[in-house]
Amino acid sequence: xxxxxxxxxxAFAALADPTRRDLVARLSVSDATVGELAxxxxxxxxxxxxxxxxxxxxxxxxxxxDAQRRPVHLNPEALDLMTQWIERYRRExxxxxxxxxxxxxxTAQDDEDRRPxxxxxx
Amino acid sequence: xxxxxxxxxxAFAALADPTRRDLVARLSVSDATVGELAxxxxxxxxxxxxxxxxxxxxxxxxxxxDAQRRPVHLNPEALDLMTQWIERYRRExxxxxxxxxxxxxxTAQDDEDRRPxxxxxx
DNA sequence: GTATTTGTCAACCAGTTGGTTGAATAAGGG
DNA sequence: CCCTTATTCAACCAACTGGTTGACAAATAC
Numbered sequence: 001x002x003x004x005x006x007x008x009x010x011a012f013a014a015l016a017d018p019t020r021r022d023l024v025a026r027l028s029v030s031d032a033t034v035g036e037l038a039x040x041x042x043x044x045x046x047x048x049x050x051x052x053x054x055x056x057x058x059x060x061x062x063x064x065x066d067a068q069r070r071p072v073h074l075n076p077e078a079l080d081l082m083t084q085w086i087e088r089y090r091r092e093x094x095x096x097x098x099x100x101x102x103x104x105x106x107t108a109q110d111d112e113d114r115r116p117x118x119x120x121x122x
Numbered sequence: 123x124x125x126x127x128x129x130x131x132x133a134f135a136a137l138a139d140p141t142r143r144d145l146v147a148r149l150s151v152s153d154a155t156v157g158e159l160a161x162x163x164x165x166x167x168x169x170x171x172x173x174x175x176x177x178x179x180x181x182x183x184x185x186x187x188d189a190q191r192r193p194v195h196l197n198p199e200a201l202d203l204m205t206q207w208i209e210r211y212r213r214e215x216x217x218x219x220x221x222x223x224x225x226x227x228x229t230a231q232d233d234e235d236r237r238p239x240x241x242x243x244x
Numbered sequence: 245g246t247a248t249t250t251g252t253c254a255a256c257c258a259g260t261t262g263g264t265t266g267a268a269t270a271a272g273g274g
Numbered sequence: 275c276c277c278t279t280a281t282t283c284a285a286c287c288a289a290c291t292g293g294t295t296g297a298c299a300a301a302t303a304c
Contacts, residue, residue, distance in 0.1 A: 005140050013138035017292085018127050021207070028211035029218070034251060047293060049251065054291095068250045068301050076219070079212040083205050085143070089150035090201040096151070097198070139262085157280060169263055171281065176261095190271050190280045246304085253298070260291070268283070274276090 004081065010058035011082050019043075020051050027061060027074040037072065126203065132180035133204050141165075142173050149183060149196040156192065 014020055023037055038048035052072055055061045059078040063070045136142055145159055160170035174194055177183045181200040185192045 008143065009138055009140060012134050013291095015208075016131055016135035016138055018131060019292095021130065025211055028214040035249090043292090044294065045250095046252080046295085050292075053252085065301090068248090070251070074211070074215045076212045076215045079208050079215075083208050083212070086137075086201050086205050086208075089147055089196070090198045090205070092150040093196045093198045093201075135261095141262095155280075156282095165262090166264065167280095168265085168282080172262075175282090187271090190278095192281070248303070249301085251298105251300085254296090255294100257294080258292095261289080262287105263289100264285100264287080266284090268281105270281080271279085273278075 007059055007078075007081065008085060010054075011060060011078055014054050014058035014060055015082075017051070017054075019048075020055055023048075023051060023055065024060065024074060027072060031071045031073045033069045033071055035069075129181055129200075129203065130207055132176075133182060133200055136176050136180035136182055137204075139173070139176075141170075142177055145170075145173060145177065146182065146196060149194060153193045153195045156194065159194065 015024070019041065026032065026037065034049050034052055035045070037052065038045045041048060052061065055072075056063065060075055061072050062075055063072050137146070141163065148154065148159065156171050156174055157167070159174065160167045163170060174183065174185075177194075178185065182197055183194050184197055185194050
């Protein structure tokens with residue numbers, strides 16, 4: 001449990017904002033510059049620049065250099081880290097509930113078997 | 123895209139906090155009351171109660187009633203919603219990069235084929 | 245060089261968040 | 275009925291967030 005904690009903090013926080021999720025969705029289709037990314041939104045160019053920085057600090061995107069442009073590039077591995085975290089506990093919980101359901105079903109069956117006026121099941 | 127937006131906002135924001143992620147991890151193993159959940163942490167009981175409320179508002183946990191106790195119960199479906207969102211764009215991006223890699227490989231091969239002193243590959 | 249394009253940094257503001265403490269509520273137990 | 279247990283509500287505070295505008299920086303184009 002090293003500092004993947006902080007990485008997860010930042011990654012989840014980054015995706016908690018709908019504008020940033022939209023940026024990620026668009027970046028999954030193609031890389032883009034901050035200018036291109038900012039174009040469709042009402043908010044200022046600087047606001048989008050900040051959002052991109054948040055995504056970058058979270059490790060969700062990286063950037064290269066092409067003349068004045070700084071193309072933004074989605075990093076699928078960071079997304080993978082998040083799914084791994086989530087899926088681990090989702091699976092754990094679902095298995096547990098499955099086991100619990102099975103137990104309840106068995107108990108119900110036992111009760112049934114214990115009924116005084118029970119009928120032979122087979 | 124109805125109000126799953128807000129649900130995702132809340133769910134991602136909820137998991138952005140390490141204490142809340144820890145609560146989720148523990149709840150994946152077994153349901154627990156707020157008191158039980160609060161016990162291992164240094165912070166006040168009320169602080170944990172607030173954290174649980176955040177998880178509840180995000181749809182990540184539900185609660186029932188057992189005398190004075192209000193057992194907290196993890197909701198795996200909410201986790202599933204998150205993975206679905208993430209995986210959609212992760213897959214999209216990874217496929218795109220695979221295609222790009224393939225294209226680059228083909229281009230490199232063409233260059234190779236075009237070399238004047240090229241050697242037959244097979 | 246100077247101007248243009250592309251983007252960041254800095255200061256500020258309003259609203260939210262995570263923490264605190266103390267009071268209030270809810271449901272049983274004696 | 276009062277007492278205890280379990281939990282929430284309310285008020286407050288410091289820190290963070292997402293937005294703004296204006297100044298600055300970097301790389302290229304002329």
